[in-house]
Amino acid sequence: MKKSLLAFAALSTFAGIAHAQSNVTLYGIIDEGVNVITNSGGKHLYNLSSGELQGSRWGVRGTEDLGGGLKAIFDLENGFDVNSGKLGQGGLMFGRQAFVGLSSQFGAVTLGRQYDSVVDYLGPLEVGDQWGGYIAAHPGDLDNFNNAYRTNNTVKYTSANYNGLTFGGTYSFGGIAGNLTSNQIWSLGASYNNGPLILGAAYLNARTPSASGGLFNNGGTVATASTAVTTSIYSGFASANTYQVIGGGGAYTFGAATIGATYSNIRFDDLGATSASPFKGQSVSFNNAEVNFKYQLTPAFLVGVAYDYTRGAQINGASRAQYHQGAVGVDYFLSKRTDVYVTGVYxxxxxxxxxxxxQTVDATANINQLSPSSNQNQFTARIGIRTKF
Structure with missing residues (x-):
């Protein structure tokens, strides 16, 4: 009898210790589909691809209650390709996110590889982060609303929620000995979400973005400034010493319908700072505007349309590049965790x-993350399935 009581007491003690330890959650998304592209380098293309509506991933996140309202938090998130099984984000083990920090009633401070304020506060307002996926993102995702680039070596503050108002910022150390500002990245942002109205604004500034370890080139492989950016939308401006984004947006829901809009100004300062360029020292800017609309036909079935306009930079009197982009989509949820969808972008x-x-060249169409078109037009459509766990 005494042995039984001792065993019970020991088990109760261990159970209490386990209960006090971290709450750890394994989570993930698998997104796969069939695509058709009308002009991929001059050819029609049919293929399977992974992670279009949302990047395929798995991750581990957790919290530990430290008492007095203070908690330790962490998140390790891996991206991968369903078709080949290979790692995403240039082969990084936890290329999507990897951070640890502390949270309290005043907000959270986290350290590691993280998302900037443009992604946090404006990304949810653009159609690419909703029903459109990365192909419906702004051309080349030139303003990073769709999270094309993540920030390494980052200290991040995220406020508590004050009646719908949240705000925060990031600072990324460059990591270059003897040069404090090289590869340095910082951002600020805020959003208001209360009832049917959502508003957001953010700022992003990145020094030497195409240098090894810079914003455009912080994946798992080393690339030169000429290869760090592959999209034809702004590859000719990626040698800038400073990349800057200023943006704002909002959305309003009335009944089953939601209408939204975003605006961003993207500036490339001091061209040719990290690679040879006949336009060395010049600065150029792009402007992007999007309007989007979605309608919830039923709780499980939504439809959406969007239009995006990008006006390019003026270079030595050449005609400014312009990009007109339209997107349509439908999304049907088979359950709370699994949905099927169709998206088309022109x-x-x-x-x-x-x-x-x-070199000054004719602008060609280049839908985000696809190979550039051989002419002014490009269309893609996708049928996909997504499941979450």
């Missing part, structure tokens, strides 16, 4: 731009 380009070699 893009038309006009005017002139710079290529990666710094």
């Amino acid at each position: 893009q038309h380009a006009l005017g002139d731009t710079l290529n990666a070699a710094g």
Whole structure:
């Protein structure tokens, strides 16, 4: 009898210790589908691809109650390709996110590889983060609303929620000995979400973005400035010493319908700072505007449409590049965790731009994350399935 009581007491003690330890959750998303692209380098393309509506991933997140309202928090998130099984984000083990920190009633401070304020406060307002996926993101995701680039070596503050108002910022150390500002990244943002109205604003500033370890080149492989950016939308401007984004947006829901809009100004300062360019020292800017609409036909079935306009930079009197892009989509939820969807995106380009070699060329269509078109037009459509766990 005494042995039984001792065993029970020991088990109760261990159970209490386990209960006090971290709450750890394994989570993930698997997104797969069939695509058709009308002009991929001059050819029609049919293929399977992973992570279009949301990037395929798995992760582990957890919290530990430290008492007095203070908690330790962490998140390790891996991206992967369903078709090949290979790692995403340039081969990084936890390339999507990897951070640890502390949270309290005043907010959270976290350290590691994280998302900037543009992604946090404006990303949810653009159609690419809703029903459109990365192909419906702004051309080349030139303003990073769709999270094309993450920040390494980052200290991040996220406020508590004050009646719908949240705000925060990030600072990323450059990590270059003897040069405090090289590869340095910082951002600020805020959002208001209360009832049917959502508003957001953010700022992002990245120094030497195409250098090894810079914002455009912080994946798992080392690339030069000429290869760090592959999209034809702004590859000719990626040699800038400073990349800057200022943006704002909002959405309003009335009944089953939601209408939204975003605006961003993207500036590339001091071209040719990290690679040879005949336009060395010049600064250029892009402007992007999007309007989107979605309607919840039933709780499980939504439809959406969006239009995006990008006006490119003026270079030595050449005609400004312009990109008109339209997107349509439907999404049907088979359950709370699994849905099937169809998305279509068309893009038309006009005017002139710079290529990666710094030469003035005709602007060509280049839907986000696809190979550039051989002419001014490109269309893609996708049928996909997504499940969450």
